[in-house]
Amino acid sequence: MTSTATESDPQKTIQQLTERVDALEHSAGNDRLSLGVMSGNLDTTIAAFIIALGAVAYDMEVDMFFTFWATAALRDPKKSPPKKFMDRMFGWMLPRGSRALPLSKMQMAGIGPKMIRSVMSAHGVKSLEQLMKEAGEFGVRIHVCEMSMGVMGLKEEEMIDYPGIDYVGVGSFIQMISESKQVVFL
Amino acid sequence: MTSTATESDPQKTIQQLTERVDALEHSAGNDRLSLGVMSGNLDTTIAAFIIALGAVAYDMEVDMFFTFWATAALRDPKKSPPKKFMDRMFGWMLPRGSRALPLSKMQMAGIGPKMIRSVMSAHGVKSLEQLMKEAGEFGVRIHVCEMSMGVMGLKEEEMIDYPGIDYVGVGSFIQMISESKQVVFL
Amino acid sequence: MTSTATESDPQKTIQQLTERVDALEHSAGNDRLSLGVMSGNLDTTIAAFIIALGAVAYDMEVDMFFTFWATAALRDPKKSPPKKFMDRMFGWMLPRGSRALPLSKMQMAGIGPKMIRSVMSAHGVKSLEQLMKEAGEFGVRIHVCEMSMGVMGLKEEEMIDYPGIDYVGVGSFIQMISESKQVVFL
Numbered sequence: 434m435t436s437t438a439t440e441s442d443p444q445k446t447i448q449q450l451t452e453r454v455d456a457l458e459h460s461a462g463n464d465r466l467s468l469g470v471m472s473g474n475l476d477t478t479i480a481a482f483i484i485a486l487g488a489v490a491y492d493m494e495v496d497m498f499f500t501f502w503a504t505a506a507l508r509d510p511k512k513s514p515p516k517k518f519m520d521r522m523f524g525w526m527l528p529r530g531s532r533a534l535p536l537s538k539m540q541m542a543g544i545g546p547k548m549i550r551s552v553m554s555a556h557g558v559k560s561l562e563q564l565m566k567e568a569g570e571f572g573v574r575i576h577v578c579e580m581s582m583g584v585m586g587l588k589e590e591e592m593i594d595y596p597g598i599d600y601v602g603v604g605s606f607i608q609m610i611s612e613s614k615q616v617v618f619l
Numbered sequence: 620m621t622s623t624a625t626e627s628d629p630q631k632t633i634q635q636l637t638e639r640v641d642a643l644e645h646s647a648g649n650d651r652l653s654l655g656v657m658s659g660n661l662d663t664t665i666a667a668f669i670i671a672l673g674a675v676a677y678d679m680e681v682d683m684f685f686t687f688w689a690t691a692a693l694r695d696p697k698k699s700p701p702k703k704f705m706d707r708m709f710g711w712m713l714p715r716g717s718r719a720l721p722l723s724k725m726q727m728a729g730i731g732p733k734m735i736r737s738v739m740s741a742h743g744v745k746s747l748e749q750l751m752k753e754a755g756e757f758g759v760r761i762h763v764c765e766m767s768m769g770v771m772g773l774k775e776e777e778m779i780d781y782p783g784i785d786y787v788g789v790g791s792f793i794q795m796i797s798e799s800k801q802v803v804f805l
Numbered sequence: 806m807t808s809t810a811t812e813s814d815p816q817k818t819i820q821q822l823t824e825r826v827d828a829l830e831h832s833a834g835n836d837r838l839s840l841g842v843m844s845g846n847l848d849t850t851i852a853a854f855i856i857a858l859g860a861v862a863y864d865m866e867v868d869m870f871f872t873f874w875a876t877a878a879l880r881d882p883k884k885s886p887p888k889k890f891m892d893r894m895f896g897w898m899l900p901r902g903s904r905a906l907p908l909s910k911m912q913m914a915g916i917g918p919k920m921i922r923s924v925m926s927a928h929g930v931k932s933l934e935q936l937m938k939e940a941g942e943f944g945v946r947i948h949v950c951e952m953s954m955g956v957m958g959l960k961e962e963e964m965i966d967y968p969g970i971d972y973v974g975v976g977s978f979i980q981m982i983s984e985s986k987q988v989v990f991l
Contacts, residue, residue, distance in 0.1 A: 443815060444815060447815055447818050447819060447822070450822055451818065451822060454822060454825050454826060454829070457829055458825065458829065461829060461832060461833070463832045463983065466979075466982075476843075476873055476874070477843070480843060480872065480873060483952075483975055484975065484978070484979070487975035487976055487978065487979045488979050490976065490979075491976065491979045491980070491983070493979070493983070537844065537874075538845075538874055539898060549956070552891065552895070552956050552958075553956050555891075556952070556955045556956050558952060558956065614832070614982070614983055615982045615983070615985070615987070615988045616988075617841065617982070617988060617990045618990060619843070619990055
């Protein structure tokens with residue numbers, strides 16, 4: 434009788450261990466990377482997409498969360514939906530899409546970004562626009578912070594056409610990072 | 620005899636597995652988030668508190684580590700303890716608390732922060748000061764880098780009244796992040 | 806017969822669990838920290854090395870990945886290999902090593918960095934150069950982004966002598982962070 438009891442105990446323990454290991458594996462998120470993109474400079478945005486595509490090449494799923502200044506990097510300069518006065522004012526001050534992003538350093542009245550782009554291209558690095566296109570093709574998911582869109586006066590209708598792009602709250606970002614191996618915030 | 624041996628082995632293995640899973644669960648820190656707050660701008664500080672409160676809403680414990688420029692965000696402008704000359708000089712140059720924080724972009728001689736605050740309020744986003752108050756109420760822990768306080772010439776007596784605020788070394792930050800699911804550094 | 810089956814099942818389950826826990830422990834990277842160093846300011850670079858040495862003191866292995874602007878922090882001002890025109894131009898604009906790094910705030914035409922260095926020294930904080938030396942002695946690994954070196958026009962021959970410094974692609978960074986407990990990006 435006692436022997437039966439000790440034999441059944443391990444089985445229960447194994448069952449519990451299996452459940453705990455299941456949970457650990459799920460939350461470890463070893464095949465998933467989150468990128469928080471906030472500063473919205475040309476350099477940081479290029480870095481974000483290079484990391485995203487690097488992770489995809491290592492079979493990770495990648496979620497990018499664009500917030501605050503970085504939302505303007507996703508504007509499509511060819512689209513200009515009607516806006517109220519205050520939103521229009523912000524719209525003027527914010528960069529109109531990826532091609533208008535400033536550098537975090539050496540901006541030099543707009544010469545810096547041109548120089549960096551030209552040097553990167555000379556070194557065979559893809560342009561930010563090409564990187565964004567590839568990210569879409571390789572299944573990198575882009576999520577845009579709804580609240581930031583509102584504050585910056587941006588409309589969904591003026592954003593780039595990116596496969597599956599969606600507009601979410603901070604809760605989505607929290608969930609994203611709690612199911613990821615790492616979060617890189619830049 | 621052999622059968623007894625093979626019966627005792629699994630039990631030992633199960634015991635060892637249980638300990639390893641215990642350790643993994645502890646260090647996974649799935650219910651804990653660390654925020655490293657360094658740059659001390661209005662935008663990054665708001666983002667830090669929005670992420671902190673978002674995480675709390677998802678039942679995570681949150682530790683914020685304020686270092687370097689960000690320490691000045693926690694000054695209480697109504698308090699001014701006596702200081703030595705050099706510390707006083709730094710004190711003049713650093714923002715006197717959350718209401719004096721600059722933006723990382725579009726500072727426009729102080730117009731930027733006012734605009735952002737007014738637009739955020741119009742969009743129903745809580746002010747930085749409200750976010751900080753709520754963080755305290757919801758148990759977000761704030762730790763301030765002692766060394767930065769010294770370098771910036773800040774005294775504990777001039778900091779805001781925040782429940783449980785403490786002054787710690789970099790070792791605390793390392794411990795914090797090694798027991799957290801993620802660290803977001805901004 | 807049935808009893809034999811149920812007796813062999815737990816053993817197989819234990820074997821599988823052990824393998825899964827092995828994998829979880831490996832990828833948890835609890836004894837390893839990655840630092841992504843990008844912005845290349847005096848303050849962020851000092852912070853990176855203080856965190857690195859703090860982690861080492863807690864028995865973690867540390868990998869630093871220097872990319873974009875931060876690569877210039879590793880230039881040795883005494884070395885100046887021959888360069889083509891464009892690379893030379895970039896070389897002039899970028900800081901010549903750690904002693905020439907700007908602050909992210911309060912740069913004040915070069916007075917800011919001098920002030921911060923003098924105040925940090927007065928508070929017994931080691932200089933950036935001392936921190937870098939100690940990092941090398943304590944086995945902190947430095948990896949430099951090859952692509953950034955190319956874009957910034959930097960040559961391996963002009964970089965500091967740091968034990969084991971190597972020049973790698975973004976893939977190394979991805980691998981680094983997927984085997985680390987955390988990544989801090991600054």
